[in-house]
Amino acid sequence: MKEELIKLASEHGTPLFIIDHAKIRENFRIFKKNLPNVQAYYAVKANSNQEIIKTLFGAGASFDVASYNEFIQIYEQIKSFKKAEKDFFIWDKIIFSNTIKDRPTLKKIKKYKPLVTYDNAEEVDKIKENCETAGLVLRLKVPDTGSQVELSSKFGAEPADAAGLIKKVFDCGLAVEGLSFHVGSQCTNFDNYAGALQITSEIFNEARKKGYELKIVDIGGGFPAAYDSAVPRFEQLAEVIESEIARLFPDDIEIIAEPGRFMVATAATLVSEIIGKATRNGKIFYHINDGVYHTFSGIVYDHWIPNFHPFRSGKQQVCAVVGPTCDSFDKISLSEQLPANLRLGDLLYTVNIGAYSIASSTKFNGFEGAKVLHVNN
Numbered sequence: 001m002k003e004e005l006i007k008l009a010s011e012h013g014t015p016l017f018i019i020d021h022a023k024i025r026e027n028f029r030i031f032k033k034n035l036p037n038v039q040a041y042y043a044v045k046a047n048s049n050q051e052i053i054k055t056l057f058g059a060g061a062s063f064d065v066a067s068y069n070e071f072i073q074i075y076e077q078i079k080s081f082k083k084a085e086k087d088f089f090i091w092d093k094i095i096f097s098n099t100i101k102d103r104p105t106l107k108k109i110k111k112y113k114p115l116v117t118y119d120n121a122e123e124v125d126k127i128k129e130n131c132e133t134a135g136l137v138l139r140l141k142v143p144d145t146g147s148q149v150e151l152s153s154k155f156g157a158e159p160a161d162a163a164g165l166i167k168k169v170f171d172c173g174l175a176v177e178g179l180s181f182h183v184g185s186q187c188t189n190f191d192n193y194a195g196a197l198q199i200t201s202e203i204f205n206e207a208r209k210k211g212y213e214l215k216i217v218d219i220g221g222g223f224p225a226a227y228d229s230a231v232p233r234f235e236q237l238a239e240v241i242e243s244e245i246a247r248l249f250p251d252d253i254e255i256i257a258e259p260g261r262f263m264v265a266t267a268a269t270l271v272s273e274i275i276g277k278a279t280r281n282g283k284i285f286y287h288i289n290d291g292v293y294h295t296f297s298g299i300v301y302d303h304w305i306p307n308f309h310p311f312r313s314g315k316q317q318v319c320a321v322v323g324p325t326c327d328s329f330d331k332i333s334l335s336e337q338l339p340a341n342l343r344l345g346d347l348l349y350t351v352n353i354g355a356y357s358i359a360s361s362t363k364f365n366g367f368e369g370a371k372v373l374h375v376n377n
Contacts, residue, residue, distance in 0.1 A: 002311055005271050005349050008373060014273040014347065015290040015370035017358055021055045021377035023267035028059045031223070031259055034238035037245075041095055043221050043260025044070045046355045051374050052264060053077065062093035064221075064258040068105045071096070087112065095218070097180070097258060099123065099139050099155050106130035117180055117218075119157040121168055128172045135177040136169050137218055138162060140203065142181040142196035156181065162203045166212060178216025178254075179204055185302070186261060187222035188232050190240050197241070201248035208250075217249060221258040225265035227305075227352050234262070261355040268354030270295050270370060274346045275324060284319040284340055288348060291323015291330040293364040295357045299332065302356035306333050308348045314339030321348070325365040 009016050031040050041064040042056045050073060053063070057077045065071045071094065078089050096109070096116040106116075106127060113133040118124055119140075127134055141156030157165055162179075169176045179200050183192035200217060207214050219241065224231050245255060272295075276287030290296060298304035308321055319338045323330035338348075361369045 002349075005269065006311060006347065009271045009273075009347055012371055012373055014271050015288075015295060016271045017295060017353075017370035017372045018269045018271070019049065019052065019264075019354065019372065019374050019377075020267050020269075021051070021374060023376075024052060024055050024263060025059055027263050027267065028056060028061060030234065031262060034235050035241065035257065037242075037255055038219070039093075039254065039256045041093070041097075041256055041258050042263055043097075043258045044073065045359060046260030047264045047268075047357070047359050048073060049358065049372065050076070051377055055377055056263065061263075062095075062256070064095050064097045064260070066096070066098040068108055071109065090114065095137070095256070095258075097139075097218075101126075103130050106134075110134075115177060115216075118165075118169075119155060121165065124165070124168050124172060124174070128174060132174065135175055137178050137180045137216060138165055138169075138176055139180045139182070139218075140196075140200060142183060142192070142199055159199050159203060163206065166203075166207050166214075170212060176207070176212060176214060178214050178218060180216075180218030180220060182220030182258070183222045185222055186224050188224050190232065190237050192222070193219070193237065193241055194244055197244045197248055204249065204253075215252070216254050216256060217245075218256045218258065221260050221262070223257070223259050223262040225261045225352065225355065227265065265355040266352050268352075268357070270350040270353050270357075272348050272350070272370075274342055274344055274348065277342070277344060280320075283334075284317070284338075286319055286321050286338065286342060286348075287324065288321060288332075289324050289367075290370055291325055291332060291367075293323065293325055293327070293330060294361045294367060294369040295353065296323065296332050297360040297362070298353070298356040301360050304356065306336075307350055307352070308333070308336050308338060309351070310339055310342060311347050311349070312339060312342055314341035316340070324367060327364070 041062040043064045063074045090112040099117045099119040110131040116134045117137045117139045166176050181196045272288040272290045278285045316337045320334045321332045
């Protein structure tokens with residue numbers, strides 16, 4: 001692996017972000033193998049690179065989009081379809097899972113009869129006014145304790161308000177297609193899923209008793225990527241989900257999910273270069289040509305813990321690795337075990353950096369960020 005990374009860095013320069021599409025396809029297969037009855041909607045926000053979308057489209061994925069621009073990225077894959085096929089794909093394989101949508105977006109997607117989420121009464125009125133063709137999915141607030149990124153503080157209707165929000169939609173002449181939840185990103189507390197499914201089933205079954213024909217249960221994302229051996233295995237979580245769904249829900253429902261991180265986190269490697277070396281307060285600082293405003297943005301936005309691996313061996317000590325910008329905030333890590341003898345021009349590589357990295361990269365200070373290289377696509 002190291003020899004190949006050195007070769008690629010020599011050919012393409014650094015920082016170099018290498019996306020392995022074989023790994024993306026493998027992750028998709030693992031998801032489908034362990035949750036065969038769940039339709040996987042890739043959460044585009046995790047990594048919106050168009051080639052990733054193309055690979056997952058080819059593998060048979062559906063898509064979870066948060067904006068009109070993300071929708072257009074998916075539309076690029078189907079623009080050559082005949083109108084009927086195109087309309088069916090949008091209706092069947094895309095969900096707008098952002099619970100708050102602006103009016104222009106709703107007006108633009110109205111012609112597609114989209115599937116959209118909501119979690120409040122104001123959103124129902126907005127959808128009715130601007131996109132009455134939509135099918136609605138009510139997003140519920142559920143436990144997300146212990147997840148890497150908690151979401152319930154911003155999204156989700158209180159379960160006690162669910163019945164009223166479902167009734168309001170039908171009273172407006174629209175239809176609630178189903179219920180959704182999200183247990184938080186990188187969820188390693190599997191009790192969150194069990195609790196969320198229990199809450200959802202009670203609301204779902206009660207709505208059906210009232211005559212509302214709900215048919216979709218969206219179990220969201222949060223499926224843990226295998227960053228290291230301490231992360232619980234996805235196969236174990238899949239067993240919990242499968243058994244709880246069978247226990248709690250009728251057989252005639254459609255189960256969908258929104259995996260993002262799970263599909264792409266382990267599918268990318270970054271090669272960066274040491275561009276400066278200094279000793280500050282007795283600690284070696286390695287300055288590299290990537291940072292928290294760029295590929296390492298997941299440290300800020302995603303609570304991601306970085307990793308660095310050297311190509312040169314030597315006695316290790318605690319070092320700092322910092323980014324290239326003039327902002328003192330641009331410190332990637334202040335406690336990395338690295339050889340003290342690394343030199344200017346030496347390379348470092350970082351694994352499992354495929355999710356929430358280049359997706360939130362900026363051009364702060366005029367730095368362009370990493371070059372993206374696709375392999376096995």
